[in-house]
Amino acid sequence: MQVTGTAPPPAPATGPLGAPAEEPGGSATKHARRFGLPVATALVMGNIIGGGIFLLPASVAPYGTVSLVALGILTVGAITLALVFGRLAQRDPRTGGPYVYAREAFGDFAGFLAAWAYWITTWVSNAALAVAAVGYLDVLVPVSHHRWTACLAALVIQWLPALANFAGTRWVGAVQLVSTVLKFVPLLLVAVGGLFFFDPDKLGPFNAGGGSPIGAVSASAALLLYSYLGVESAAVSAGEVRDARRNVGRATVIGTAGAALVYLLGTVSVFGTVAHDSLVKSTAPFSDAVNAMFGGTWGGWAVALAALVSMTGCLNGWTLLSAQTPYAAARDGLFPAAFTRRRRGVPTVGVGVTVVLSSLLTVYNFMAGSAHVFEVLVLVTTFTATVPYLLATAAQLHHLASGRRDEVDGRRLVRDAVIAAVAAGFSIWLVAGAGYAAVYQGVLFLFVGILVYAVMAGRRRRAEG
Template identity: 75%
Template sequence: MTSTAAPPAETSRTAEAEPRPQGDRRFGLPVATCLVMGNIIGGGIFLLPASVAPFGTISLVAFAVLTLGAVALALVFGRLAQRHPQTGGPYVYARAAFGDFAGFLAAWSYWITTWVSNAALAVAAVGYLGVLFPAVGAHKWSMCLAALTVQWLPALANLAGTRYVGAVQLVATVLKFAPLLLVAVGGLLFFDPANLGPFRATDQSAVGAVSASAAILLFSYLGVESAAVSAGEVRDPARNVGRATILGTVGAATVYLLGTLAVFGLVAHDTLVSSQAPFTDAVNAMFGGTWGGTVVACAAVISMVGALNGWTLLSAQTPYAAAKDGLFPKVFETKKRGVPVVGVVVTVLLASALTLYNYTAGSEGVFEILVLVTTFTATVPYLLSTAAQLYFLLSGRSERVHRGRLVRDGVLAALAFAFSMWLVAGSGYAAVYQGVLFLFAGVAVYAVMAARRRRATVPPAG
């Protein structure tokens, strides 16, 4: 299919300065950084140490490799945001480089990722709520109601305006990181090397063990693009988006690595392999007693609510940017108090419908497949963004800078592209197959929107 050529970035509607309603506030660097960290670190960190423990401490090597890839991707997003500091992130970059169709695919795939992931986060949060309030887990309908509540509260914060989104994100990030840092930093004081277990606990080769553990860890860094997607809501985006992306990614990586290392040294390897709550076991090992479960459950719920708050905003930003360019229905362009309200409402309705389907149909297998698909759909914007950066550098469209800087940016873009390809490979054949079907469904939507644009711009013949 031949895509309609994208207008130059200077004349694209997404590039225009957006009027800000009176009293509306943009995010500063601290809140933008919290948005990145909060979206990267959802609820998975509370299970990660136990998930990779069967491979041995070699999994920490995989974590280090993945961290380097994530930082390279963050640096690329920072450079792209300097060039195109508009709301939409990957959509804006792909469209500027390759035209409308590529931009639409980036927006479509990212949108799918956000609302399916929101449903997954809400369902996962119910498990931790059941620890704090046993009545929540007593029946599937009480669990369903709790999951819907967890989805709609962040949505209401978003509808109230960007200042409330920022406030919730800042508070959630601080409260979430307090217990995580307690284990990540304080746990090192109780560290016992005897608990680490073997370096390679499987019969696989070193390369095979690293790849196998990386397949589990690969998706821990999804969310590095958060500040870039919301660039239009960040003060001085050309400067702050890149800084927030790098600071947030490095901060999340530090918590991941230190937290996993601390748990490895606090909980005996044989116990950790079968643990259902590794951070709970770590806190109990540090201080004794069984109150660690309550602490970790509170941190997990706060973590997921904060992630839902940030992802809900992102879920509306990309359709908003695409709608301004006529690639999504115009209704998604509606914005109040700095928030694309229609995008927020439609996204939370879709996530709620998927949640209801999950509980009423008992379709746990189907739900897990859909969640796995998001790991593939999330990488499509990453690949298009890194390819766009390579295009800008190689086509001479990059700003005139020292040759050494061009080489550095080119190497970073190549590493980030390779990292994104690794994410696709780690998704598995089934997820890629299902994800491609999701992408192809969007082709029909693009055809309708492209036809509408042509009718609006080309006078009828005769």
């Protein structure tokens, strides 16, 4: 397959500050193993279909069924992003994803900004996932009667996947594959079975908020974007994927399309089986949907258990991603060199720092006692995720515009340019939908990153003499 743009420079053996490119022994250890197409696809689907789908039907229910329109638009945008990441990975199949693409196209600062924003997205997202998981754990074991009990449960849910990551990529891949398969049981049960119990009277009003329909679509899409975070998973871990130029793009598109199908059917089924007034207050909407379909509580328990497996698997994959981008940036001297330390194929320092930060954020949010912890965290990650997404799509447009005519297929150029432009516009739209509070908090995170970049760039210049 022909690739537009210029060929990337070879990955350096060491970073500017002497950071090692790989751990001693690298992937030769028995616990470090490269992913094939099935595991790479499972990584994408597992990271996309995590906690979001199990809680977000209730989160967007206050907007009404207009949120289904938002989900459809979001699906188109997610697939365009998947196609962009697939093309970029063909050009440069190194670990780091958006960081690598932004740095190659626009230089160190853009690369750092992509890495910093993506890193924030991962550990804030992990905290949000843990909060969502507690809602389903409460169906099985009452833990939400006291906020500190719920907080402790959320911390345990975060640390178990971290331990799997410390065990090596072999365990990460195994957990991801098993959890991805298991999570499809309840999702397909609701997504397909729910259509036979669909009741239009339970849908509620189209625009329940009563405001502008366009505003409702944007606001609900900002929450729903969280369900599609992870579309870049294979690209971020490209260095761990066999035949990355070929498999990353395939895994990204297949995983995103499969997740989109499950999302659309599942959300429609939940809306049509759980009464709108009940759905707005639900903490476990898929469990409520199964209970409404079959009666009793056994179905809800089964779905809650499967949801916990799903979220644990999602945290497993996100924990790996949270360490991969800082690892790539640290190799180039843009993150502290400690982030380059790897053991059994996993950047262990990155995993450790990330799980500690997400744990602290979890404790803070439970201390604050907010009743909408999940929604707040989701909106912050929505904004921070758009930064690397927008930089990646801009990098694709840059390569297409700067590619030599004799190296570019004209028909593919037009197609790729349209896809990248749609993905870029989609990312900008999501920033608008995140809301002032989320953008404000997200910008504060980015400003802290600028200070970190100033220090790291200064150290790098001094090391280079």
